[in-house]
Amino acid sequence: MSKPKVLVTRKLPDSVQQRLQRDYDALFNHDDHVFDRGELLAKAEGVAAILPCHSERFSADVIDALPDSVRIIANYSVGVDHVDLEAAKRRGIVVTNTPDVLSDATAEIALLLALGAARRASEGDRLVRRGAWTQWSPSFMVGTQITGKAVGIVGMGRVGRAAAQRFRGLDMEIHYHNRSRLPEAQAQGAHYHASLDEMLGAVDVVSLHCPATPDTTGLINAERIARLRDGAILVNTARGALVDDDALIAGLKAGKPAAAGLDVFNGEPGGDPRYRELDNTFLLPHIGSATTETRAAMGERALANLDAFFAGREPGDRVA
Ligand code: DGY
Numbered sequence: 206m207s208k209p210k211v212l213v214t215r216k217l218p219d220s221v222q223q224r225l226q227r228d229y230d231a232l233f234n235h236d237d238h239v240f241d242r243g244e245l246l247a248k249a250e251g252v253a254a255i256l257p258c259h260s261e262r263f264s265a266d267v268i269d270a271l272p273d274s275v276r277i278i279a280n281y282s283v284g285v286d287h288v289d290l291e292a293a294k295r296r297g298i299v300v301t302n303t304p305d306v307l308s309d310a311t312a313e314i315a316l317l318l319a320l321g322a323a324r325r326a327s328e329g330d331r332l333v334r335r336g337a338w339t340q341w342s343p344s345f346m347v348g349t350q351i352t353g354k355a356v357g358i359v360g361m362g363r364v365g366r367a368a369a370q371r372f373r374g375l376d377m378e379i380h381y382h383n384r385s386r387l388p389e390a391q392a393q394g395a396h397y398h399a400s401l402d403e404m405l406g407a408v409d410v411v412s413l414h415c416p417a418t419p420d421t422t423g424l425i426n427a428e429r430i431a432r433l434r435d436g437a438i439l440v441n442t443a444r445g446a447l448v449d450d451d452a453l454i455a456g457l458k459a460g461k462p463a464a465a466g467l468d469v470f471n472g473e474p475g476g477d478p479r480y481r482e483l484d485n486t487f488l489l490p491h492i493g494s495a496t497t498e499t500r501a502a503m504g505e506r507a508l509a510n511l512d513a514f515f516a517g518r519e520p521g522d523r524v525a
Contacts, residue, residue: 221504306502311493312367318466321487357408360415417444
């Protein structure tokens, strides 16, 4: 029997590519460039599956233009905001993602961003590198201690809970806002807020962990920023779309929030250049899941979904 043909849009870890090569008729992207719409559609000709990352956009018009041969889009990502799921459903194309396996790595970055923003890590690093560190004084590079303070998790899914677990390690009081209250075994004493607006005024660090959807786009806007406590810190490891950049940049300039730690941006790669000019930002280039362990595990999970699909079983991580 011939092996299913799979288009792999980006260069994946060697172990994952080797497995793809062994079990599938895989079409690789050896120089790892980002396909534009035309190249994506041309390369998809005759393939049964596409294994993309969030760097490729599957808008409704791309999905509508995909060749009939494409039966599954097995994402190498947990977020699926780059895929129009309704359009995929209409065309009968199955869509899967890779949940669970990147929760710990992303939660590590949430903690890093919170600490980096609170303790002025970017500013300090820049100072040392340019040889401008010339003093120690009681008032030099003073930041905020987050140990023992309150953190508000927006979206208490897998990543949110993994982040909460790490913030507990700093003796922080955990608050969360979620579509619904979690069972106590998952909430582990965290305070539930049905209203995001109410939670924002009750915490010192706000950490975003919800998916980007039409409902959450621009969730952190000027009105909500105004509700933050004085000295509050905003952390985003989820998606740039959750934040209204104009509002956040104006807020950071005015000192509310006092600082922001951002790993994700509108307009990636790059993001809004105004963030780079601010001293009270700690910025990373979307590396939440970027560990050797996690990137291999994401590949295994995407492969498990493909394996199930082509064996005639329901893929474990089907989202459409
Ligand atoms: C995801 O999987 O959604 C991440 O943001 C990409 O690493």
